Amino acid sequence: xxxAAQLASKPGAVVTTPHVRAELVAHAPEGVAPGAPxxxxxxxxxxxxxxxxxxxxxxxxxxxxxxxxxPPGVSTGDIAWPVPRKIPVGNLANYGxxxxxxxxxxxxxxxxxxxxxxxxxxxxxxxxxxxxxKATWLVCxxxxxxxxxxxxxxxxxxGSTALHKAEFDxxxxxxxxxxxxxxxxxxxxxxxxxxxxxxxAAVQGKTLGFFPETPELIRTAAVSGKDWTQSWQGGAxxxxxxxxxxxxxxxxxxxxxxxxxxxDRQPGQPIAWRAEAxxxxxxxAAAVPRAEVSPALQxxxxxxxxxxxxxxxxxxxxAQPAGTFIVALLGAVLGGLLLNLxxxxxxxxxxxxxxxxxQAGNRSAHRKAGLAYTAGVMLSxxxxxxxxxxxxxxxxxxxxxxxxxxxxxxxALAALFTLIGLNLAGVFEFGRAAPSSVCSAQAxxxxxxxxxxxxxxxxxxxxxxxxxxxxxxxxxxxxxxTQALLLFAALGLGLALPYxxxxxxxxxxxxxxxxxxxxxxxxxxxxxxxxATVAWLxxxxxxxxxxxxxxxxxxxxxxxxxxxxxxxxxxRTRLVIAxxxxxxxxVLTAAIGRNVLQTVEPARLASSSAGQRWQPWSAERVAxxxxxxxxxxxxxxxxxxxxxxxxxxxxxxxxxxLADFDGKKVAMLRADxxxxxxxxTAALTSLGRSGVPLYVLQAPGKPPVVLTEILGKNEVRxALAAL
Amino acid sequence: xxxxxxxxxxxxxxxxHARAALSRxxxxxxxxxxxxxxxxxxxxxxxxxxPAVGQQAPDFVAVDTRGAKHKLSDFAGKxxxxxxxxxxxxxxxxxxxxxxxxxxxxxATAQGVVWLSVNSTERAASDYLQPAALDTWMKTQxxxxxxxxxxxxxxxGQAYGARTTPHIFIIDPKGMLxxxxxxxxxxxxxxxxxxxxTNYVNxxxxxxxxxxxxxxxxxxxxGCSVKYKS
Numbered sequence: 005x006x007x008a009a010q011l012a013s014k015p016g017a018v019v020t021t022p023h024v025r026a027e028l029v030a031h032a033p034e035g036v037a038p039g040a041p042x043x044x045x046x047x048x049x050x051x052x053x054x055x056x057x058x059x060x061x062x063x064x065x066x067x068x069x070x071x072x073x074x075p076p077g078v079s080t081g082d083i084a085w086p087v088p089r090k091i092p093v094g095n096l097a098n099y100g101x102x103x104x105x106x107x108x109x110x111x112x113x114x115x116x117x118x119x120x121x122x123x124x125x126x127x128x129x130x131x132x133x134x135x136x137x138k139a140t141w142l143v144c145x146x147x148x149x150x151x152x153x154x155x156x157x158x159x160x161x162x163g164s165t166a167l168h169k170a171e172f173d174x175x176x177x178x179x180x181x182x183x184x185x186x187x188x189x190x191x192x193x194x195x196x197x198x199x200x201x202x203x204x205a206a207v208q209g210k211t212l213g214f215f216p217e218t219p220e221l222i223r224t225a226a227v228s229g230k231d232w233t234q235s236w237q238g239g240a241x242x243x244x245x246x247x248x249x250x251x252x253x254x255x256x257x258x259x260x261x262x263x264x265x266x267x268d269r270q271p272g273q274p275i276a277w278r279a280e281a282x283x284x285x286x287x288x289a290a291a292v293p294r295a296e297v298s299p300a301l302q303x304x305x306x307x308x309x310x311x312x313x314x315x316x317x318x319x320x321x322x323a324q325p326a327g328t329f330i331v332a333l334l335g336a337v338l339g340g341l342l343l344n345l346x347x348x349x350x351x352x353x354x355x356x357x358x359x360x361x362x363q364a365g366n367r368s369a370h371r372k373a374g375l376a377y378t379a380g381v382m383l384s385x386x387x388x389x390x391x392x393x394x395x396x397x398x399x400x401x402x403x404x405x406x407x408x409x410x411x412x413x414x415x416a417l418a419a420l421f422t423l424i425g426l427n428l429a430g431v432f433e434f435g436r437a438a439p440s441s442v443c444s445a446q447a448x449x450x451x452x453x454x455x456x457x458x459x460x461x462x463x464x465x466x467x468x469x470x471x472x473x474x475x476x477x478x479x480x481x482x483x484x485x486t487q488a489l490l491l492f493a494a495l496g497l498g499l500a501l502p503y504x505x506x507x508x509x510x511x512x513x514x515x516x517x518x519x520x521x522x523x524x525x526x527x528x529x530x531x532x533x534x535x536a537t538v539a540w541l542x543x544x545x546x547x548x549x550x551x552x553x554x555x556x557x558x559x560x561x562x563x564x565x566x567x568x569x570x571x572x573x574x575x576r577t578r579l580v581i582a583x584x585x586x587x588x589x590x591v592l593t594a595a596i597g598r599n600v601l602q603t604v605e606p607a608r609l610a611s612s613s614a615g616q617r618w619q620p621w622s623a624e625r626v627a628x629x630x631x632x633x634x635x636x637x638x639x640x641x642x643x644x645x646x647x648x649x650x651x652x653x654x655x656x657x658x659x660x661x662l663a664d665f666d667g668k669k670v671a672m673l674r675a676d677x678x679x680x681x682x683x684x685t686a687a688l689t690s691l692g693r694s695g696v697p698l699y700v701l702q703a704p705g706k707p708p709v710v711l712t713e714i715l716g717k718n719e720v721r722x723a724l725a726a727l
Numbered sequence: 728x729x730x731x732x733x734x735x736x737x738x739x740x741x742x743x744h745a746r747a748a749l750s751r752x753x754x755x756x757x758x759x760x761x762x763x764x765x766x767x768x769x770x771x772x773x774x775x776x777x778p779a780v781g782q783q784a785p786d787f788v789a790v791d792t793r794g795a796k797h798k799l800s801d802f803a804g805k806x807x808x809x810x811x812x813x814x815x816x817x818x819x820x821x822x823x824x825x826x827x828x829x830x831x832x833x834x835a836t837a838q839g840v841v842w843l844s845v846n847s848t849e850r851a852a853s854d855y856l857q858p859a860a861l862d863t864w865m866k867t868q869x870x871x872x873x874x875x876x877x878x879x880x881x882x883x884g885q886a887y888g889a890r891t892t893p894h895i896f897i898i899d900p901k902g903m904l905x906x907x908x909x910x911x912x913x914x915x916x917x918x919x920x921x922x923x924x925t926n927y928v929n930x931x932x933x934x935x936x937x938x939x940x941x942x943x944x945x946x947x948x949x950g951c952s953v954k955y956k957s
Contacts, residue, residue: 066914066915095885096952096955098952147816148950148951150916220945249776249888250888252908689901708938
């Protein structure tokens with residue numbers, strides 16, 4: 005399509021395109037002289053249905069532009085835009101002109117203007133003012149055509165040029181009249197409250213059209229009476245207009261035009277009024293977010309960039325490059341391996357040591373035990389990973405360790421560990437206490453036992469994210485399901501690897517001591533790590549459910565212990581006492597069991613656990629502090645995360661470290677993820693992680709620094725020194 | 728009626744082709760309808776309130792010109808650029824013919840940004856392009872978006888408040904809308920202006936990757952109206 009009107013080699017005063025006829029016209033009834041009224045203008049006659057635009061074009065379009073070339077001493081004013089009409093385009097709207105419109109421009113002729121010599125004049129030989137115009141306009145129906153044209157006109161200096169008087173008069177009549185009072189515009193919420201006074205009495209009570217001259221301010225397509233309202237309060241016209249969703253202007257003065265509906269216009273009477281109203285109130289903050297890129301993401305992006313050249317089909321883009329994936333798999337194995345060293349896995353270590361000692365000397369049993377344990381670990385990881393992916397697909401905001409955000413899960417784990425502890429302490433034997441075939445199966449089949457201890461290891465280990473594991477998991481979230489599950493399996497393999505190796509390499513198994521009476525002693529000793537775990541879980545529940553929840557849980561644990569003990573008795577006593585205890589437990593559970601599952605207000609937690617130094621985290625608070633130029637340190641933590649608690653009590657309580665924080669005036673924020681919190685989950689995700697602990701040091705204008713999970717004193721101090 | 732074997736097999740082949748084409752077309756129609764429905768549900772109440780910069784960008788599902796489905800939330804963790812386009816619009820052609828839009832797309836995707844060109848032109852519009860034709864046009868322009876999405880029903884466009892072609896939206900890795908506005912700073916149809924204009928997309932992405940706040944987060948989009956289904 006032709007982008008511009010193809011002009012003849014010699015420009016004249018008229019340009020005709022398939023959509024408009026444009027003509028440069030002039031009106032100088034008293035000739036061209038200093039002080040005399042001289043108007044020039046572009047008259048555009050549109051084809052039916054086509055339109056060009058006002059100074060504020062509305063939702064799309066562009067205002068017509070006029071570029072004049074005039075002899076020295078002659079200058080132009082601005083276009084005296086006639087009142088536009090609102091042109092709805094579907095759910096959008098434009099301000100523009102249809103039919104014929106004249107865009108007049110006043111010419112200023114100063115005394116410096118030297119008329120050209122007659123002999124050099126154009127046209128009939130009389131001296132004339134040589135006017136050149138280059139105009140561009142956008143003409144649209146549904147489609148839009150940018151057009152342009154060059155025009156020349158020789159305006160005679162003497163005599164009268166009034167051929168287009170009628171058109172200039174009509175353009176004059178279509179001018180908005182200035183209002184005596186500027187009126188007021190108040191920003192209130194997402195609306196503009198406009199109040200205009202001094203409109204003529206004849207207009208009062210009429211419905212007016214509203215045209216702001218500032219673009220990108222109000223919802224242009226808003227319909228009067230539906231999306232915006234107007235009313236008359238005596239002689240004052242007031243209106244409430246909705247602001248644009250994506251406003252990009254916040255003026256302090258709003259030039260605006262109000263116009264009578266076409267049916268209300270009277271010949272010879274003004275049809276529109278213009279005011280430049282001061283704006284009061286505060287514009288709703290157009291939040292200018294920091295679009296942050298985490299180092300993890302940065303690395304992934306760099307990898308993407310390296311592979312961009314090799315990218316084949318855009319549809320396959322979400323898939324990660326193979327190299328990165330293998331690195332992630334290795335990282336996951338390593339992460340799983342390191343997970344064995346985490347304090348949360350310690351209880352399971354105890355169980356396994358005992359297991360190996362029991363079967364000392366039996367090599368094939370060791371091998372089977374290693375395999376069963378590995379299977380238990382890997383399948384549990386796959387199940388957890390699958391559950392997480394499924395919940396994520398369903399739109400839930402989850403992260404690693406999410407299961408411990410539920411008080412029910414914490415309580416159930418406490419019960420489970422109490423049972424294991426009681427068993428180790430010798431209060432009961434699984435085979436004797438529980439008549440169920442499940443328990444006897446577990447006791448009689450060591451393989452099942454090993455498998456289940458693998459499952460247990462994962463359940464306990466999941467709240468801890470070891471180094472490497474955090475990145476792998478964060479990476480897994482963005483991967484297709486099969487690849488993500490592979491990563492989870494790799495993590496499991498890493499966790500199970502030491503036992504697997506011990507099972508297959510006799511040298512390691514041989515290092516274990518021979519069975520003997522010492523085993524009973526060790527077994528009872530190992531009950532204490534179990535009870536310690538229960539103590540920890542009760543504390544976690546305390547963060548979630550408060551003192552009532554903890555009390556209830558402890559009472560129920562006592563009941564459970566009593567029931568288990570009762571089941572070890574013999575004969576009728578066993579039935580009677582067990583029945584009484586079960587009934588009592590049931591009554592207790594019905595009465596106060598709910599306490600365990602309740603969650604207390606986060607505010608209580610924030611005030612109790614966050615000292616004066618630490619402020620509760622929120623994305624807004626971070627933006628606010630960073631906006632004020634202050635660096636921030638964020639501790640993403642949770643009560644159930646043992647590593648987090650260790651860091652909090654060790655490195656983050658260290659006097660030297662804290663002095664460094666103060667020295668650099670770093671704001672310290674704590675994001676507590678003990679309960680489900682979608683905002684914190686989102687923040688973790690954006691940093692490429694899916695679990696806690698996570699420590700981030702951020703300074704304005706710098707990429708955030710993510711510190712390691714096991715927070716070293718020197719590392720923190722080095723990071724602070726680099727600020 | 729006797730047909731020679733060759734013409735017989737030819738007619739059978741033709742019939743098979745026709746059937747395959749029909750089933751392809753109907754499958755595409757069913758998928759498109761399902762996706763439109765899904766997008767309506769996904770976007771739900773936001774249909775008439777476009778997000779402002781700093782707010783959560785509405786999620787959507789759309790089918791691209793090659794029939795592949797894309798869900799915005801699947802790109803979480805990455806920057807996503809949404810570019811409203813319509814090859815029938817002279818402003819879009821200004822930025823494609825000059826090579827400006829393809830270059831901007833390449834620069835962005837090379838940094839790992841997901842670039843989705845969205846066509847919300849209704850089917851009845853004179854310049855509506857079938858997915859295959861739009862794909863071909865993009866190819867001839869050497870365009871480099873991640874995918875070109877079809878939004879004939881305008882569901883996505885309305886959800887974002889896309890008004891013009893081009894109209895650019897940038898969504899950050901957290902799913903926040905961080906930029907809404909024009910492709911550059913000079914509102915004109917003249918290709919010559921590209922040289923002197925500020926490319927807002929390059930600027931915003933550059934600032935984001937440099938860890939700086941986006942200085943021009945809301946600008947005036949310019950171009951043709953999006954030709955929405957009324």
